[in-house]
Every structure is written in structure tokens, then in C-alpha cells.
Amino acid sequence: MSPRTGTILxxxxxxxxxxxxxxxxxxxxYWMIVSSLExxxxxxxxxxxxxxxxxxxxxxxxxxxxxxxxxxxxTAFVASATSxxxxxxAINGGYALSRFRTxxxxxxxxxxxxxxxxxxxxxxVPLYVIFRQTGLYNSLIGLAIAxxxxxxxxxxxxxxxxxxRIPVEVEEQAMVDGCTxxxxxxxxxxxxxxxxLVVVVAMSFITGWDEFFLARTLISSQSNWVFSVGLTSFExxxxxxxxEMMAAAVVFALPAVFFFLFVQRYLVSGLTSGxxxx
Amino acid sequence: xxxxxARRFDHPELLPLWLxxxxxxxxxxxxxxxxxxxILLGFFNTRILNYNAGRYIGLANYEVLxxxxxxxxxxxxxxxxxxxxxxxxxxxxxxxxLLLNRSLPLRGIIRTIFxxxxxxxxxxxxxxxxxxxxxxxxxxxxxxxxxGFLDAPAAWLAQADLAMPALVLITSWHQFPLALLILLAGLxxxxxxxxxxxxxxxxxxxxxxxxxxLPGLRSVNVxxxxxxxxNSFRRVTMIYAMTGGGPARATETLSILTYNTAFTYQKIxxxxxxxxxxxxxxxxFSLVYFFTIIHVKRDA
Numbered sequence: 001m002s003p004r005t006g007t008i009l010x011x012x013x014x015x016x017x018x019x020x021x022x023x024x025x026x027x028x029x030y031w032m033i034v035s036s037l038e039x040x041x042x043x044x045x046x047x048x049x050x051x052x053x054x055x056x057x058x059x060x061x062x063x064x065x066x067x068x069x070x071x072x073x074x075t076a077f078v079a080s081a082t083s084x085x086x087x088x089x090a091i092n093g094g095y096a097l098s099r100f101r102t103x104x105x106x107x108x109x110x111x112x113x114x115x116x117x118x119x120x121x122x123x124x125v126p127l128y129v130i131f132r133q134t135g136l137y138n139s140l141i142g143l144a145i146a147x148x149x150x151x152x153x154x155x156x157x158x159x160x161x162x163x164x165r166i167p168v169e170v171e172e173q174a175m176v177d178g179c180t181x182x183x184x185x186x187x188x189x190x191x192x193x194x195x196x197l198v199v200v201v202a203m204s205f206i207t208g209w210d211e212f213f214l215a216r217t218l219i220s221s222q223s224n225w226v227f228s229v230g231l232t233s234f235e236x237x238x239x240x241x242x243x244e245m246m247a248a249a250v251v252f253a254l255p256a257v258f259f260f261l262f263v264q265r266y267l268v269s270g271l272t273s274g275x276x277x278x
Numbered sequence: 279x280x281x282x283x284a285r286r287f288d289h290p291e292l293l294p295l296w297l298x299x300x301x302x303x304x305x306x307x308x309x310x311x312x313x314x315x316x317i318l319l320g321f322f323n324t325r326i327l328n329y330n331a332g333r334y335i336g337l338a339n340y341e342v343l344x345x346x347x348x349x350x351x352x353x354x355x356x357x358x359x360x361x362x363x364x365x366x367x368x369x370x371x372x373x374x375x376l377l378l379n380r381s382l383p384l385r386g387i388i389r390t391i392f393x394x395x396x397x398x399x400x401x402x403x404x405x406x407x408x409x410x411x412x413x414x415x416x417x418x419x420x421x422x423x424x425x426g427f428l429d430a431p432a433a434w435l436a437q438a439d440l441a442m443p444a445l446v447l448i449t450s451w452h453q454f455p456l457a458l459l460i461l462l463a464g465l466x467x468x469x470x471x472x473x474x475x476x477x478x479x480x481x482x483x484x485x486x487x488x489x490x491x492l493p494g495l496r497s498v499n500v501x502x503x504x505x506x507x508x509n510s511f512r513r514v515t516m517i518y519a520m521t522g523g524g525p526a527r528a529t530e531t532l533s534i535l536t537y538n539t540a541f542t543y544q545k546i547x548x549x550x551x552x553x554x555x556x557x558x559x560x561x562x563f564s565l566v567y568f569f570t571i572i573h574v575k576r577d578a
Binding site for chain 1: 308309315326374380395401402406456540575
């Protein structure tokens, strides 16, 4: 065996190993989808690894017999509100952090870094009481405000990163041409930062969409349930309806996965505060 | 250039302050104010039902806490979960990063598949695993029995000794893509010449890994390990949805104990004291993390 064939063999073996690992990693996804598609053969031992009688019954059922539509609507509302609210605040904060060096901005940067490390569980106990006292308890707007606050540090930090990539000369030129400082930001710089803006919009949308813990604590009435909370109720309410639960899980996960794959490459540098380039 | 610009325009202006005000208000009201309240609550005997009637009781909550076997159990569980999930997540992330850090056919698609677990909402990940770990029809039990790891299907989430491994399994499945991406970025900063020099010196693959790859990843490793531990200490959704801390408190981390004490046992004063202890632990780790990042950025 020549060294060259040896190298090829090793490459081929490593490629096979990579594919095998990818298969294992993907298996839970596969199992979720398969389980949602076969009602009849779900409770068999040994489990049927390849579905035999595929049916969409579970999908029809969750939309007609369960509250999935309500959850979907509430979740879409909360996620959109979280996204709009968070983005509006983050673009201003991110711009200030990117363009100015004062004591205030430095302190704020440090604060952002720390706030990403606060324990949500300690925050939520008093927050529950505050929400009860201010009437924000059990309101979807209240939930969206809380979600937005939790994602705001990361969103502001990401936005700062995107503004950093736009040279200051752009604003200087705009101001020479007669723009005000504020006008240069909103009219010239912000459009240039549009790709970054889209990332922040999508990221805060996903956070609002996926969020479970705050929704579980701050929402009480069933008509205000979001998807994540409703989904976990399958477990107790419809103990053995695994096909329906997996169908609902697919419907819930689909938008989140789609948006996530789009933002993931920006997340790493955001989550490590720029210490690791994504 | 940036500095000149800043000096010319920012000083007399209050613009940066105005721009930061909305973010500062939101974060103060939803993050800082509750944290301050939480620390204060730790000195009160408040219960959910008598929120306004809570009395100041000094350090009494902390005295109870030090004698509370559930607190010490929880501390042990937190450390166990933190170390176990960090190690497994890191090991998976590093193995897959090494596999992906080479020219592969279909690299884009394979990379996407490896990131998919992170994309799924935590609640969905939990439900898939509860189903896969089902004592009667769970497919994981099937594989394990077939492979000879288990004699008979196990009730993973009902047995105190199996719930934590199950939790570590789902955590590392969901979180390894973060480790993978960070390590992949780290691997790509190691100059190719170092590998070539090692090969000229006759170093084998393993020796190159020990002497070139690992040292090259050092700063990335420190950041990643701290992030993984911090995240595991703060994690709520996954554990709460998976086990709620049970069975027999086998998965009750400090985060979960805080939540259960407040909302199941309705003792928010005591819960706040537990949460404050968690906050202090996180603060220590955060300071280490913070100085590491400053250090890494200065070197870069």
C-alpha cells in the first residue's frame, strides 16, 4: 500500500466517521418527525425505526382538537413584540457604545457583560411580585417586555459589533454635507447596518418565540398560553398522545430552527463578548 | 481616527446618554431592580400569599439555609451537573470541531447538521428526549438494550441515579454546537506553519494534537469552559421541563431549588436567599470570566 492510498483511506474513514456522527446528532430530529407521522405503530416494541404507515392525522388533530392555533397566535405576538421592542432599544444603545468613549459607555459595556451572567431564577422571583403589583402579570405585552429585557444585553452588544464595522468617515462625510449628528445616524449609518439589524431582529424574535421559563411564571390563564407552555401541557393532559405532541413540536420548532440557522454565525462572537470571533 | 472623531463631537453633546437611556431604563427595571429586590427579600420572611406582610428577619434565612440538607444537596447537584455537562459538551464539541476542521465533501451541509441541535427550542429538545427515554417505548432504551449497555429498558427520569445522566445527555446534545463553533473558530486561528513544522520534526497526529492544537486553543478553552459552567449554573428551562428537580431532588440545582422554593413552597424570602447564594457563586465565576476576556482581547 503506497502512502498515497493510505492517506486516501484515512480520509475516507474520517469522512465516514463524520457522517456517522452527523447521523447520531440528527437522530432526535428524525425521531421527532417520524413519531409525528405514525400514529398506529408508535407504541410497538421494538420501535419501528423506519415509518411504515405514514399519516398526517396528528397534524390535523392538533389544529382542530387542541389549542395549538391559540398558542401559535400568542407566541407570534409575543415574539414579534419582543423583537420590535428589543431592536428599537438595541440600535440606539449599540450605536452609542460603538461611537462614543465616555465613562457612561464604558460602565454600560461592563454592565452588559455582567447582566448576561445574572441568574434568571433570582430575577424572576421578585419580577413575579412586581408584575402582580403593576398589572403586567398574565399579559402578553408584559411577557414581551420581560423577554426583551433578557435578550437586550446580547442584542445591544451584537448591534455595537455591526456598527463597529462601518467606518466613522461615513458620518463625517454626511455631516460635512449638512446632516446633523442624529440625522447622520438614522439616515446614513442605520441603512448601512441593515444586515446587522436583520440579525438582531431575528435573534430577539427567536428568543421570544422559544422562551418558556418567564412564560411559565408570568402567564396564568390558559387562553394566554404561549406555545412552549402549551406544549409541556401535553405531557400531563394527554398522557400518551406522543404523535400529537411531536407534531406540535415540529410546528413549534420549524420557525425557530429556520431563523436560528440564519443568525448562528453571529451568535458566537456575541455570546463571548467578542473574545472569540465567530 | 475614531478617537479624533469622538473628541470633536461627543464631549459637549449628551447624545450618547440619550441613546443609552432606553436600554438603561429597560435593563434597570427588568434586571437590576429585581436583582436588588431579590437580595433584599433574602432578609425577609415573605411568602407569596402575604407579600406585603413580610417581616425583616435579618440573617435568619441564611441560618436556616446553612442547616438545610436540601440546600447542601442542591449545591452538590449543581457542581455535579456543572462539571459533567461541561465535560461532555466540551468533549463532543472538540471531537466534532476536529472532524470538521478539514476539507470535506458536503462540509456546509454537515456543519449545518451539527448546529441543528442548538437551533431547536429547549422545550422541544426536552420533549423529544422524554419520549426517546420513555420507559416502555423509548427508542434510546431499545438501542441500549440491543447494544448490551442495559439488561432491560430503564425508567430514566424516574430513577434518582439515572435522571442526572439523562439530563447531562440532553444538555450536551443541545449545547455542544456552541462549543463546536467556538472551538472551530479557535482551531482556525492556529497557523498552518506550526503543524507543518511539527510534521517536519516527525510528530505524529497525536503528538501534533498535544503540542500544537491544545496549546493553540488555550485562551479559547478558558472562555468556553467558563461559559459552559456559568450556563449550567444558570440553566432553568431545560431542567425544569425535564425533571422539575426530581426524582428525589436528584437534579435539583440551585437555580431549580430557588424556583421550587418560591413557587412550589411559596417561600419567596427563603428562595431569594438561596438565589443570592447562587448570585454570589456566579459573581465569582463572572469576575474570572471578565478578566480572562480582557486578557484575551489584549493579547489579540
